[in-house]
Amino acid sequence: xxxxxxxxxxxxxxxxxxxxxxxxxxxxxxxxxATALQLARAGQRVLLVELGSRSFYGPLxxxxxxxxxxxxRAGIGIARWDVESALREYIGHYLVFQAAADKILNNAVMxxxxxxxxxxxxxxxxxxxxxxxxxxxxxxxVDAVVVDAYATGHFMALLRAPAGLSRTVAxxxxxxxxxxxxGLLADPAVCEYRLVTMAEEMPIAEACEMARAIRGETGIAxxxxxxxxxxxxxxxxxxxxxxxxxxxxxxxxxxxxRQSAGLAALEALGDDRADGVIQxxxxxxxxxxxxxESLADALTRGAGAGP
Amino acid sequence: MRELIEAHRVIVCTxxxxxxxxxxxxxxxxxxxxxxxxxxxxTIDPARRLATTLGIGTGAEDVLVPGQxxxxxxxxxxxxxxxxxxxxxxxxxxxxxxADRLFANALYRQLSTTLSGSQEFTSLSRLLDAAxxxxxxxxxxxxxxTGHATDFLLAPQRLNAVFDSAIVSLFxxxxxxxxxxxxxxxxxxxxxxxxLTFLTGSAFVAxxxxxxxxxxxxxPDIRETNLLAHRLLLDPSTAFVLxxxxxxxxxxxxRAFRDELLAAGYHLRKVVVNxxxxxxxxxxxxxxxxxxxxxxxxxHRALADLHDELSGYYMARRTLHTGFPDLVTIAEMDEPVLxxxxxxxxxxxxxxxx
Numbered sequence: 001x002x003x004x005x006x007x008x009x010x011x012x013x014x015x016x017x018x019x020x021x022x023x024x025x026x027x028x029x030x031x032x033x034a035t036a037l038q039l040a041r042a043g044q045r046v047l048l049v050e051l052g053s054r055s056f057y058g059p060l061x062x063x064x065x066x067x068x069x070x071x072x073r074a075g076i077g078i079a080r081w082d083v084e085s086a087l088r089e090y091i092g093h094y095l096v097f098q099a100a101a102d103k104i105l106n107n108a109v110m111x112x113x114x115x116x117x118x119x120x121x122x123x124x125x126x127x128x129x130x131x132x133x134x135x136x137x138x139x140x141x142v143d144a145v146v147v148d149a150y151a152t153g154h155f156m157a158l159l160r161a162p163a164g165l166s167r168t169v170a171x172x173x174x175x176x177x178x179x180x181x182x183g184l185l186a187d188p189a190v191c192e193y194r195l196v197t198m199a200e201e202m203p204i205a206e207a208c209e210m211a212r213a214i215r216g217e218t219g220i221a222x223x224x225x226x227x228x229x230x231x232x233x234x235x236x237x238x239x240x241x242x243x244x245x246x247x248x249x250x251x252x253x254x255x256x257x258r259q260s261a262g263l264a265a266l267e268a269l270g271d272d273r274a275d276g277v278i279q280x281x282x283x284x285x286x287x288x289x290x291x292x293e294s295l296a297d298a299l300t301r302g303a304g305a306g307p
Numbered sequence: 308m309r310e311l312i313e314a315h316r317v318i319v320c321t322x323x324x325x326x327x328x329x330x331x332x333x334x335x336x337x338x339x340x341x342x343x344x345x346x347x348x349x350t351i352d353p354a355r356r357l358a359t360t361l362g363i364g365t366g367a368e369d370v371l372v373p374g375q376x377x378x379x380x381x382x383x384x385x386x387x388x389x390x391x392x393x394x395x396x397x398x399x400x401x402x403x404x405x406a407d408r409l410f411a412n413a414l415y416r417q418l419s420t421t422l423s424g425s426q427e428f429t430s431l432s433r434l435l436d437a438a439x440x441x442x443x444x445x446x447x448x449x450x451x452x453t454g455h456a457t458d459f460l461l462a463p464q465r466l467n468a469v470f471d472s473a474i475v476s477l478f479x480x481x482x483x484x485x486x487x488x489x490x491x492x493x494x495x496x497x498x499x500x501x502x503l504t505f506l507t508g509s510a511f512v513a514x515x516x517x518x519x520x521x522x523x524x525x526x527p528d529i530r531e532t533n534l535l536a537h538r539l540l541l542d543p544s545t546a547f548v549l550x551x552x553x554x555x556x557x558x559x560x561x562r563a564f565r566d567e568l569l570a571a572g573y574h575l576r577k578v579v580v581n582x583x584x585x586x587x588x589x590x591x592x593x594x595x596x597x598x599x600x601x602x603x604x605x606x607h608r609a610l611a612d613l614h615d616e617l618s619g620y621y622m623a624r625r626t627l628h629t630g631f632p633d634l635v636t637i638a639e640m641d642e643p644v645l646x647x648x649x650x651x652x653x654x655x656x657x658x659x660x661x
Contacts, residue, residue: 025325171508244601247587284620
């Protein structure tokens with residue numbers, strides 16, 4: 001579908017969507033929050049969305065995060081969307097008697113539907129994300145929604161849900177929606193993918209696979225972010241084995257080799273990645289705000305700069 | 308750690324994704340074999356190299372881990388949800404017709420793997436078989452890498468919810484015998500099914516209902532298995548080990564998980580924090596200072612600064628209060644833990660850690 005075909009129906013409150021994903025444990029959520037900071041610094045109004053039944057940002061930032069966006073910084077609100085509520089909203093929209101809907105669509109039924117229907121949960125989330133693009137009356141007054149999305153496998157399931165469901169459900173209103181959603185996910189004017197990794201063997205291998213998978217599914221090459229890099233000097237000395245710093249320097253040399261091999265593998269992705277690889281530093285702090293601000297600084301510097 | 312291995316028949320390794328659960332499960336298996344046990348390690352979706360190390364191929368049988376030389380014996384098995392679910396249905400379906408009807412359902416393949424709780428269900432089914440089969444002294448279960456450690460425990464409930472007879476009846480349009488105000492439920496059923504039909508078309512709803520009708524026949528068995536598994540998990544001879552890493556988010560999560568486990572009556576015996584600090588970090592402040600000085604003296608200012616920054620950070624993290632009584636911290640290994648030698652090294656650390 002051509003990008004322009006959405007322009008006519010695009011409400012004033014349509015926005016861009018930045019999906020942040022990656023292997024579990026690489027710092028995806030931190031990078032998503034830093035992305036929100038980066039965009040807000042550039043003057044955008046941002047909604048940072050986390051998915052799932054538990055909040056990550058709440059305990060991290062000492063806030064109560066719910067379904068309604070809670071203001072965090074100037075220009076940034078944070079919300080947590082859970083699947084059952086999103087599905088209830090989605091189905092409730094089609095039920096004639098809203099009051100009846102709330103009573104019937106209780107948790108047990110929602111849980112059963114979510115559990116049983118392949119892709120329905122994912123569809124509900126995607127539907128909620130893209131509602132301003134599809135309905136002129138749906139308001140979300142932001143310039144960008146940054147999604148702290150699921151890790152690898154689950155994220156690919158999310159991306160593939162519209163196409164998958166479109167095959168299983170060949171008729172009905174849902175079928176039309178799945179096609180619209182698939183189109184939006186593949187529209188670079190609407191969606192951007194940020195794939196986070198670390199310079200270690202398994203995360204790098206998984207990131208390369210995932211970059212190809214994202215591009216294969218959406219036609220959009222993800223931007224690659226390599227996290228937790230140490231800023232090491234170009235050449236490391238070879239210290240005598242009785243030097244107190246010898247073990248440290250040997251380990252730093254191993255890290256340097258691992259880092260350059262990892263970055264080279266990411267660079268070699270070519271068309272399967274967008275632009276250059278953004279290098280994010282290992283930030284030696286236990287203060288979450290310091291961490292997020294440092295990461296946002298590095299994101300703003302962009303690809304081509306060191307960590 | 309020896310007491311843990313000695314005193315239990317089942318060890319369940321839980322924790323969120325990316326903390327080294329599968330690796331630690333395998334290392335625990337080696338540790339147990341070292342103490343003379345016949346051990347089975349059940350893993351989910353191991354990395355290719357780890358699978359090779361453990362000797363796990365595409366077969367469904369447990370394999371003897373190659374290259375081992377321990378007082379006991381170490382076996383390994385991979386949990387393949389699709390296959391286990393199919394095996395389960397084969398064994399529990401009353402008739403061939405019931406099994407075939409399920410397998411023939413267009414939604415079956417998708418539902419059996421993506422069905423919320425199916426991965427966990429198949430793990431527990433496999434665990435039950437292994438733990439009650441008598442072939443092993445100890446079974447170690449690696450759990451699926453979900454976002455949150457508690458998902459594993461909640462999964463059977465979710466699966467039960469799907470096969471709950473009331474829910475099944477709702478989707479099949481049956482309301483008799485539910486003991487509820489019939490007219491109101493009938494109306495609700497009509498509306499929900501109507502909405503589903505509008506959304507998905509009548510063909511999909513028919514397939515959906517057919518799945519439930521077919522699954523209905525097997526639902527009691529699923530509930531029974533969940534019940535038996537639940538009892539096994541609650542037994543004092545089943546130890547839960549939480550694997551975590553030393554960052555504030557994981558620590559928070561760990562606390563929440565510990566609370567849930569204790570509230571439900573499970574026995575959380577140990578918390579293993581992986582990659583707590585790098586192996587090169589000196590044990591005390593004096594050594595740290597000496598290293599920094601030595602680097603400065605030999606003219607490596609940048610490295611001295613980096614060393615100070617990093618070791619300061621790891622020292623601070625080591626004192627982060629976690630509130631866990633039985634905490635074991637493991638240093639970051641210099642090389643990735645994938646071959647048997649590296650796993651044996653980790654096993655040694657675990658045994659020494661107490």
